[in-house]
Amino acid sequence: MSATNQPNTRPTGPLWLLAELTYRCPLHCVFCYNPVDYKTNTHELSTAEWKETMKQARALGAVQLGFSGGEPLLREDLEELVAYGHELGYYTNLITSGIGLKPARLDALKAAGLDHIQVSFQDATQAANDALSDTKTFAKKLEIATAVKAAGWPMVLNVVLHRLNLDHIDSIIELAVKLGVEYLELANTQYYGWAFKNKAALIPTHEQLKHAEARVAAWREKLGNSMKLLFVVPDYFEKNPKPCMSGWGNVFLSISPDGTALPCQAARMLPGFEFPNVKTSTVEHIWYESDGFTRYRGDAWMKDPCRTCPDKAKDYGGCRCQAYLITGDATQADPVCHKSPAHEKVIAFVDAAQRRDNPDDYLKVQKPEQQALANTAEVPVVWYRSDHNSLHLSKQGS
Ligand code: SF4
Ligand code: SF4
Numbered sequence: 001m002s003a004t005n006q007p008n009t010r011p012t013g014p015l016w017l018l019a020e021l022t023y024r025c026p027l028h029c030v031f032c033y034n035p036v037d038y039k040t041n042t043h044e045l046s047t048a049e050w051k052e053t054m055k056q057a058r059a060l061g062a063v064q065l066g067f068s069g070g071e072p073l074l075r076e077d078l079e080e081l082v083a084y085g086h087e088l089g090y091y092t093n094l095i096t097s098g099i100g101l102k103p104a105r106l107d108a109l110k111a112a113g114l115d116h117i118q119v120s121f122q123d124a125t126q127a128a129n130d131a132l133s134d135t136k137t138f139a140k141k142l143e144i145a146t147a148v149k150a151a152g153w154p155m156v157l158n159v160v161l162h163r164l165n166l167d168h169i170d171s172i173i174e175l176a177v178k179l180g181v182e183y184l185e186l187a188n189t190q191y192y193g194w195a196f197k198n199k200a201a202l203i204p205t206h207e208q209l210k211h212a213e214a215r216v217a218a219w220r221e222k223l224g225n226s227m228k229l230l231f232v233v234p235d236y237f238e239k240n241p242k243p244c245m246s247g248w249g250n251v252f253l254s255i256s257p258d259g260t261a262l263p264c265q266a267a268r269m270l271p272g273f274e275f276p277n278v279k280t281s282t283v284e285h286i287w288y289e290s291d292g293f294t295r296y297r298g299d300a301w302m303k304d305p306c307r308t309c310p311d312k313a314k315d316y317g318g319c320r321c322q323a324y325l326i327t328g329d330a331t332q333a334d335p336v337c338h339k340s341p342a343h344e345k346v347i348a349f350v351d352a353a354q355r356r357d358n359p360d361d362y363l364k365v366q367k368p369e370q371q372a373l374a375n376t377a378e379v380p381v382v383w384y385r386s387d388h389n390s391l392h393l394s395k396q397g398s
Contacts, residue, residue, distance in 0.1 A: 011297065013060030014253035014287060017090070018068060019050060020265065021078070022257050025071040025385075026099050028134040029122065031160050031195040031202060032385040034070065035268055037394030039387045043258040047077040049279060051084050053255055056283035058088045062253065065090035070257070073100035079108045086113030093118065095158075098144035099137055106151045118156040118185070119145050124171035132164060134384045145179050155181040161212070162189040162202035163353065169212045173219045173229070181227055186216065188234035192266040194385045196325055197393070201382045203353035209237060236346050240311070241318025241334035248296035248320060253287065261286045263293055266321040270330050296320055296330075303331055305339040 023038040035041070045053070054065065065085045072078055073096055085092045093116040094109065101119075109117075121141055122132040129138040149155045157176050159165070165172070169186075176184040189195050189202050216231045223229070235242060245252045245264045254262045259278040262268055268275065275292040276285070287293055295301060299312050306317040317323075318334020326335040327342045335342035383389050 010288065011250065014057060014062045015251040016064045016066070016253065017054065017057040017062040018066045018252070018254040018265065019054070019072075019081070020068055020070065020254060020256050021050070021072045021075045021081070022070040024074045025069055025097070026074075026135065027071070027097050027137065028384040028386045029160075029194070030132055030134075030164075030198050030382045030384060031162060031189050033190065033193045033195065033265060034385065036194055036197055036383075036385075037390055038070075038385075039390035040394045041256075041258055044075075045255075045257065045259045045278070047080060049259060050077075050081055053259075053278045053283060054081070054085055054088060054090070056278075057253060058090060060283060060287060063089075063091060064093065066093045066095055068095040071097055071099060073105070079105075079112045082109060082114045083112035086115075091115050096120070097133075097137070098141050098148075101144045101147070103147055103151075106147055110151060110153075116156065117148055117153050118158050119148060120158040120160070121145075121172075121175070122159070123165045124168055124175040128165060128168060134386070142179075145181075149180050154183065155179060156183045156185065157181045158185040158187055160187050160189055161204075162195075163204040163208065164202065166204050166208040166212045169215045170219075173215070176227060177223070183228045184230065186212075186229065186231040188232055190235065192321060192325070194383060198382050199349060200352070203236060203349055204234075205354050206237070206350075209233065235319075235322065235336045236350050238336055239338040241315050241322075241336040243315045244319035244322075244334070247316040249287070249293035250297065250316075253283070261290070261292065263296075264321065267292075270321065270324055272330075301331060303333075305337075306333045309339065 022044055023034050023041065025032075067078065067081065072094060075081070082092055082094070092114050094114055095118045098119040119141065122129040126138040129141070130136050145155065145157065157179065159172050161169075172186070173184065191199050191202075195202055213231065213233070216229055220229050249263045252264060254265050255278060256262060256268065260268065260275050261278055261283070262275055267273075273292055273295075276290040278286070281290065299307070299317070302312060302317055306312050318337055320330045322334050322336065323332045324330040326345050332342060333340040335346050337343060383393070
């Protein structure tokens, strides 16, 4: 596949199909990447519609199939969809909080041919895990992680890192060691969705990041090959953007619960698009013809500084959603880039984070009514992802 698809060259098909089966979720994570107004969109594709989408994407060449959400275990047809994905020849991956994953369901998923499970924890202790998800789920997660391991899957643990848990890096890695994890993904928060809303509470300090990086390096040395540790520095602390989604419409096809097809999960909030839907368009049309997938493919759409930049084939101008969220214009260079005229805004977010008080204060104001007060009283606040907050924020047009 060419790194930059030229306008007149037919690109290759998608490699990755991400099936966001539902936005429903029993957890309320403060960094959730789902849209902040997810509750205004509750329609979900039927089993038959998901199967048809999987079939069409596979015919275009997709080989990886991720089931995510929300919480994909809330779909009763998950096992049927996994079995169908397996039959089509996909490598299948379940991305789950683990809540609802009983031993019988694990057996059924194994029988369906599921290749890979990724379970997430919010932190290494009950108090912190439960505070960050506004649920009492830590004990259940421990049970589930143990059961996944016992069922013979390679154990993949995902922990989203931010200001409120970065200082617990040692206990998070110790938990992974205790669980016998083979792969620990320490995913620094990407600031979209609820995380962008909560960025004042979640952006870490330089010292926190430096300390965490050093601890990860020390653990890597100690653990050797027994556990792989993935730790990527968050975008806002970089000078060059990441090659977002390996390029717009280049390898990644995400389908939202209602069938809306997106080049990345966050793209739904970009204005001026009518993203296509698998209920009314074929996947082939969506991938090759739709405005939603072709507008930012390749580099013909770029303005300066990207247009004349030698790095454009490496990073594709960075992330369109980040450009829009920070500058209001999705065609700008990703403001994470030091050449972007808006880079100072990213620096300002990070600088402001250095000056904030005790991070724990943010978790003291939790409930919707307190949050409403906090917005006027200048009390630190986190917005928990919840149905109530989603409707409230959608009314504000956030
Ligand atoms: S980030 Fe948390 S709230 Fe959002 S879908 Fe995942 S488990 Fe649910
Ligand atoms: S100017 Fe554009 S292409 Fe060049 S490094 Fe920055 S974001 Fe990437």
